[in-house]
Amino acid sequence: MNSSPVTASFDNLLQQLREHLVVGEDKPDENPDVTLRCLWALAAGQSLAVSQAAAFVPGRLDPAAQTRLLGLVEQRLQGAPLAHLTGRQDFMGRVLLASPAALVPRRETEQLGYAAVERLRTLGVARPLVVDICTGAGNVALGIACHVPDARVFAADLSPEAVELAGRNATFVGRPDVGFRCGDLLAPFDEPAFHGTVDVLTCNPPYISSARVEGMPLEISGHEPRLAFDGGPFGVKIIRRVTAEAPRFLRPGGWLLMEIGAGQGDGVARSLARDPHYDTVETHQNTAGQIRVIEARRSSDTGSEHATDQQ
Numbered sequence: 001m002n003s004s005p006v007t008a009s010f011d012n013l014l015q016q017l018r019e020h021l022v023v024g025e026d027k028p029d030e031n032p033d034v035t036l037r038c039l040w041a042l043a044a045g046q047s048l049a050v051s052q053a054a055a056f057v058p059g060r061l062d063p064a065a066q067t068r069l070l071g072l073v074e075q076r077l078q079g080a081p082l083a084h085l086t087g088r089q090d091f092m093g094r095v096l097l098a099s100p101a102a103l104v105p106r107r108e109t110e111q112l113g114y115a116a117v118e119r120l121r122t123l124g125v126a127r128p129l130v131v132d133i134c135t136g137a138g139n140v141a142l143g144i145a146c147h148v149p150d151a152r153v154f155a156a157d158l159s160p161e162a163v164e165l166a167g168r169n170a171t172f173v174g175r176p177d178v179g180f181r182c183g184d185l186l187a188p189f190d191e192p193a194f195h196g197t198v199d200v201l202t203c204n205p206p207y208i209s210s211a212r213v214e215g216m217p218l219e220i221s222g223h224e225p226r227l228a229f230d231g232g233p234f235g236v237k238i239i240r241r242v243t244a245e246a247p248r249f250l251r252p253g254g255w256l257l258m259e260i261g262a263g264q265g266d267g268v269a270r271s272l273a274r275d276p277h278y279d280t281v282e283t284h285q286n287t288a289g290q291i292r293v294i295e296a297r298r299s300s301d302t303g304s305e306h307a308t309d310q311q
C-alpha cells in the first residue's frame with residue numbers, strides 16, 4: 001500500500017463528493033469520506049469494503065491510477081453502487097463479494113440475520129437445520145452460518161446468477177459447506193429431508209409494490225435486479241406465498257423469520273396470528289419504530305395439508 005498522503009487531491013475529490021454524492025437511506029455507512037477511500041484504494045489496486053476502507057491511508061497514485069480514480073468517482077456520482085465498483089460489501093461483521101448479479105446486501109437486513117442468530121441460540125438445538133430463501137448474494141445464510149458455526153445451512157434463489165455469486169461468497173467467508181440451490185421459493189427443498197424438519201427458515205423477499213419499483217432511485221433501478229424488489233401489485237405477493245408454504249418445511253416449534261417492508265408489519269402480523277399453522281408471532285422494530293422483521297412459530301397441532309391448499 002502507498003503510504004505518503006496526497007491530501008490536496010483527496011480534499012478536492014472529497015469536496016466534490018460532499019457536494020454531489022447522493023447517499024441512500026439504505027446505505028447509511030457510505031459517507032463521502034469512506035466512499036473516496038474505497039475508490040482510492042480501488043484505483044491503487046485494492047478492493048476494500050467500507051469497514052476496511054475507514055482505516056485506509058490514501059497514498060500517492062501514478063498517472064494511470066489517478067485517471068482510474070477520476071473515472072471511479074464519476075461512475076459513483078452517476079449512480080453506480082459503491083459495492084458494484086469495489087466488488088465488496090459488509091454484512092453481519094463479514095466482508096462479502098458483491099456484483100450486479102444480486103441485490104447489494106443492506107445494513108437494515110442485518111436485523112433479520114441477527115434475529116435468526118438469536119432465535120437459534122434460544123432454541124438451543126444442536127446442529128440446527130436452517131434454510132434461507134430469496135438468498136440473493138447469500139448474505140443472510142452466510143451471516144447465520146458464521147455466527148452459529150454448528151448450523152447446517154441451505155439456501156436458494158430463483159436467479160441462477162445470484163446463486164452463483166452466493167456460492168462464491170460461501171468460499172469467500174470460509175463456509176463452503178453452505179449449500180446453495182436454484183429455484184422458486186421452497187421448491188428446491190421439496191424432498192423428505194426438509195419436510196417438517198427445518199428449525200429456522202429465513203427470507204428477505206421482494207416486498208416493494210410493482211408501482212413503487214418504477215420510481216426507485218436510479219442507483220437501485222438502473223443497477224440492481226428488478227426480481228429482488230418487485231413484490232407484485234401490493235408488495236406482499238411473495239410474503240403470502242412464503243407464509244403459506246413454510247409450515248410444510250418447518251418442524252413443530254420451528255420458526256419462520258421474514259424481513260418485511262415499512263408499513264407491512266401490522267397486516268402481515270395479523271394474518272400470521274390468524275393462521276392456525278403458527279401459534280406465536282413476534283415482531284422487531286427498527287430504530288424508527290417500524291416493524292421490519294417478523295417471526296412466527298410453527299404450531300404443533302396442525303397438519304401441513306392446509307398450507308398446501310392455500311398456495
Ligand SMILES: C[S@@+](CC[C@H](N)C(=O)[O-])C[C@H]1O[C@@H](n2cnc3c(N)ncnc32)[C@H](O)[C@@H]1O
Pocket residue numbers: 102103104105106109133134135136137138139140156157158159162183184185204205206207227228229238
Ligand atoms: C430483497 S432480495 C434479498 C436478497 C438477500 N437475501 C438479501 O437479504 O440481501 C430478494 C431476492 O429474492 C429473489 N427472488 C425473487 N422471487 C423469487 C422466487 N419466486 N423464488 C426465489 N427467489 C426469488 C431475488 O432474486 C432476490 O435475490
